[in-house]
Amino acid sequence: MKIGIIDSNRNCYVTDPDIERRIIGETANVTLYQAASADALPDDVRDCDGLISWHLVPLDAAFIGSLRRCRGIVRAAVGFDNIDLEAARRHGIAVANVPDYGTDEVADHALAMALSLLRRLVRGHEVVARGSWDWREVGSLPRLRELHVGIVGCGRIGMAVALRFKAFGCRVSIFDPYLRSGTEKSIGVERLETLDQLLCAVDLISIHTPLTDETRHLIGAREMRMLEGKYLVNTARGPIVDGDALCSALANDALKGVALDVYEDETKPIPQIMQGRHDVLLSPHVAFYSEAALPELRAKAAQIASELATHGWHRNVL
Structure with a gap:
């Protein structure tokens, strides 16, 4: 053979x-x-x-x-x-x-990207690297324990991410229409019945769905409006997030922070609007790797x- x-x-x-x-x-x-x-x-x-x-x-x-x-x-x-x-x-x-x-690797990477956004680690590095020790230049930092995190897709990886955020004391809610009833109770999270409910309720969403016809552009212009002033992390598949809608939201400074390991078209350079920003964190589709x-x-x-x-x-x- x-x-x-x-x-x-x-x-x-x-x-x-x-x-x-x-x-x-x-x-x-x-x-x-x-x-x-x-x-x-x-x-x-x-x-x-x-x-x-x-x-x-x-x-x-x-x-x-x-x-x-x-x-x-x-x-x-x-x-x-x-x-x-x-x-x-x-x-x-x-x-x-x-x-x-790779469940642990992707879950760890999603958490690491979220923590880097929330604690503004890249900004802090830049402040010190240019010779300043003024902590105020880093900007405002939320308290992790007061954060409400939303998980979109609660399979193996989504569940692992939910448990990691729980360990930091975060309130965690999930949306997954295919998850068996009661699974949320076994890991101690809240289940919301619609994506809209989740997007409106949380401070940060982390995406962990597969890419299907149903999930392509699941986060589009309408959903971006619900995420105004919030954080978005995507370590699943790029086209789950509408790239044009994301760029428009960034152009309007609508999101508090974005972390991406995956992109809508990974054969092309990332859009200019994503480059050189303190509110955007990028990695090269590496979440799976160790x-x-x-x-x-x-x-x-x-x-x-x-x-x-x-x-x-x-x-x-x-």
Whole structure:
């Protein structure tokens, strides 16, 4: 058998498929493909029995329809929005993700970005770096224990973030229409029934939903108005937040602070309005990463790909 790894030729995640070859062993040959898009991949990728997909190369319906013997595709991540699931379903190709890696890393990163915004750490660094010790130059700082935090999407990561904010004494509310009733009681948070209720009630929101047709631009111009004077943190997927609406809100100084690890279009430079601001904190889609998390992700993706190619099934099939 043959298993292919599809990664980008820029900002790649895999340079040597040594982990994947070790996990898959003699079950299949492993080949790494790096390209800017699916159209640029060589033809022999279509003869793979299984594929491991990294997010910067979207696998659309045309590409999936061209696969000659693929039994399964593994998205090497939690999110799977770069794969056309309906096309895969039509062609009988199982698609799985890796939902059980990196929960701590993303939750820690979301909390770190929020704390940096709230305590204005970057501003404080700049004040001292230019030779001043005047604490008043940092600006106003809220008391963490008095903060009301809203979590949008309370799956594995959202729940981990909620528990971290609770440890700081924050009041935590969640919105997730797919969460089983009573789950909020098990972690000691408040559940609100609508997104509008959450946005109006809290001081800071942290986004942890997958990117779907339902959640694309979930935070748009209307929602930005509800967030006026509040903080927004997004470590989930960029297009959940409408980029134009966000830029407009920043231009009007409507938000108290914004922290982003993900962006609507990560192939382009960020908009100028986000650059050089004390109320905007940016990181390069790194929330998933630690020295332990990336090898764990690659190993788990390889194991799932091997099982899909061999048996056509794994418990993580979407």
